[in-house]
Amino acid sequence: MDTFSALMSGFAVALTLTNLMWGFVGVTLGTAVGVLPGVGPALTIALLLPATAKLDPTGALIMFAGIYYGAMFGGSTTSILLNTPGESATIVTAMEGNLMAKRGRAGPALATAAIGSFVAGTIATILLTVMAPVVVDFALKFGPAEYFSVMVLAFTTVSAVLGASKARGLASLFFGLTIGLIGLDSQTGQARFTLGIPELLDGIDVVVVAVGLFAVGETLYIATYLNRQSDKIEQMKGSIWMSKADWRRSWKPWLRGTAFGFPFGTIPAGGAEIPTFLSYATEKKLTKYPEEFGKGAIEGVAGPEAANNASATGTLVPLLTLGLPTTATAAIILAAFQQWGLQPGPLLFETQPQLIWGLIASMYVGNVILLILNLPLVGIWVKLLHIPRPLLYAGILIFATLGAYGLRNSWFDLALLYVIGVVGFLMRRYDIPVAPVLVGMTLGPLAEQQFRRALAISQGDLTIFLRQPISATVLAITALVLFGPPLWRLVRRFR
Amino acid sequence: MTARSAIHPGELLISLGLIALGSFVIYDTQSIPDPQSAGGVGPRLFPYLIGIGLTLCGAVLGWHAISGGWRNVPLDQEGHDRPDWLAFGIISTGIVLHMIVIGWAGFIIASTLLFVLVARGFGSRRSVRDAIIAVLLAIVVYFVFTYGLGLKLPAGPFGVA
Numbered sequence: 011m012d013t014f015s016a017l018m019s020g021f022a023v024a025l026t027l028t029n030l031m032w033g034f035v036g037v038t039l040g041t042a043v044g045v046l047p048g049v050g051p052a053l054t055i056a057l058l059l060p061a062t063a064k065l066d067p068t069g070a071l072i073m074f075a076g077i078y079y080g081a082m083f084g085g086s087t088t089s090i091l092l093n094t095p096g097e098s099a100t101i102v103t104a105m106e107g108n109l110m111a112k113r114g115r116a117g118p119a120l121a122t123a124a125i126g127s128f129v130a131g132t133i134a135t136i137l138l139t140v141m142a143p144v145v146v147d148f149a150l151k152f153g154p155a156e157y158f159s160v161m162v163l164a165f166t167t168v169s170a171v172l173g174a175s176k177a178r179g180l181a182s183l184f185f186g187l188t189i190g191l192i193g194l195d196s197q198t199g200q201a202r203f204t205l206g207i208p209e210l211l212d213g214i215d216v217v218v219v220a221v222g223l224f225a226v227g228e229t230l231y232i233a234t235y236l237n238r239q240s241d242k243i244e245q246m247k248g249s250i251w252m253s254k255a256d257w258r259r260s261w262k263p264w265l266r267g268t269a270f271g272f273p274f275g276t277i278p279a280g281g282a283e284i285p286t287f288l289s290y291a292t293e294k295k296l297t298k299y300p301e302e303f304g305k306g307a308i309e310g311v312a313g314p315e316a317a318n319n320a321s322a323t324g325t326l327v328p329l330l331t332l333g334l335p336t337t338a339t340a341a342i343i344l345a346a347f348q349q350w351g352l353q354p355g356p357l358l359f360e361t362q363p364q365l366i367w368g369l370i371a372s373m374y375v376g377n378v379i380l381l382i383l384n385l386p387l388v389g390i391w392v393k394l395l396h397i398p399r400p401l402l403y404a405g406i407l408i409f410a411t412l413g414a415y416g417l418r419n420s421w422f423d424l425a426l427l428y429v430i431g432v433v434g435f436l437m438r439r440y441d442i443p444v445a446p447v448l449v450g451m452t453l454g455p456l457a458e459q460q461f462r463r464a465l466a467i468s469q470g471d472l473t474i475f476l477r478q479p480i481s482a483t484v485l486a487i488t489a490l491v492l493f494g495p496p497l498w499r500l501v502r503r504f505r
Numbered sequence: 506m507t508a509r510s511a512i513h514p515g516e517l518l519i520s521l522g523l524i525a526l527g528s529f530v531i532y533d534t535q536s537i538p539d540p541q542s543a544g545g546v547g548p549r550l551f552p553y554l555i556g557i558g559l560t561l562c563g564a565v566l567g568w569h570a571i572s573g574g575w576r577n578v579p580l581d582q583e584g585h586d587r588p589d590w591l592a593f594g595i596i597s598t599g600i601v602l603h604m605i606v607i608g609w610a611g612f613i614i615a616s617t618l619l620f621v622l623v624a625r626g627f628g629s630r631r632s633v634r635d636a637i638i639a640v641l642l643a644i645v646v647y648f649v650f651t652y653g654l655g656l657k658l659p660a661g662p663f664g665v666a
Contacts (some may be wrong), residue, residue, distance in 0.1 A: 441578050
């Protein structure tokens, strides 16, 4: 009942005319930008951060939620029509969806993606509403030791579980942690790693890093390695609407996809890759039309798209209740909160219920906006795909430099932007994941703070992390995640 | 796809870079003043741990780089054998010029320069068309961001703000 009334007061916030407008702007902007190949939700939000610094935080966060959803849908549109997945989570959609488009079924593919996203997003938001207060109650018992252990688990899963190589993931994480060190130490006020440069005293802004890695790095990479080939855009032919058979074949994959996506989003194992692949494999096994898989089966679009969206909503559970970002996008949303001096976590539910519940309520609204806006307007979004590549990337770089320069009108941020862009270029070239950098740099300083608080309480006794039951359990899980698989391989080899 | 040779110079260089960065972090940590906060740990412990972590990652990756290459690198590295360094150079020039120019020439001129050079880097041969699009885009962005969103952007010689 408490949750219900909190949610209702949230709707009172989300349904005010201004906030509805922000949601609308967010979804439109997110879709328009998300459709552009190479631009994902993380970059879109990072680019808009400096521009929203002076807005009211509730409205701006509602807009960011809209951008998140819109950009995800825009990304699926691109995958289906262009077969160049913007992010790893839409690889699966790109496989079957693009094949459907090749057979002239682009319309139903886009429709099942959009309606599936709506269904999954709404169910996942309901689950978020129900779960958040429970997690908050639990998290209120957390002390610094517990927080630190949970953050270590998040670091481990984000960098070592996902991706092709533990060593590269961890290198990326430590690089992010190093960036997070730069600036004044939050506890003692000592300058660290500022190299005597006054601009570095405030630390490096997450906007510069995100935009440098995603926009500048990606632009340099595409221009250097991939500019010789041209993309083939599939035409939108025939009806956009789904037939009765399409509906019959879609609704179960939507629900199963949601069931895969949401739990994977909530645990700090970040990213939608695993649930989308699981969903795809499941649908392939359960389908009555196995011969269509690999040629464009609608189940192969419906399931993974639902999983993708449900997991995106799921990542908001640890972000809002614990302040724990588990994906690149979540790390940037965390930075958005910090821009207004807000720290997501259990306390925010008590101090800023209007903002938090307004945000959650706006996610219900955002899903509806997404559905009514996108299906009819899909023709317009598709036109954006036809922007010639030179103009597209030139435009992206104008906004990238604007985002970095707008922070404090300093050429120094532009120099940093370029340096980080070159780093991003190298990371892309040598297959080093980027998300751990962002999670490391935003979460690192918080982890250090909790670590030092815990040790101040225990008077320097390191065993505090093992004597607290919750903390010890979380650290044990971390060790299992990190050392379990190689040990298992070793055991099997000796048998 | 040709077979991967034993030593990968690019991967080795990045690994050495990580080791260098990690060593620098460890070295520079010693110059952080430590006011010996009571009971807790000072501002040096985390930098030490992170420096060690970076160095270790660099060492492992360095070992991989000289023993057959980094592990699990995706094979569909289309275009990697034919890099277009001219494009890289032109776009880099654009970004650096923009950085030098924006302070005194203003946002609109700097962005136009950047736009034309990036488009050129991507192979566009129609620089006049690009410049026209760039000026229009920059003017719209300038007014939306300065008047609409209250962001301060340098106006340059044609300053109207």
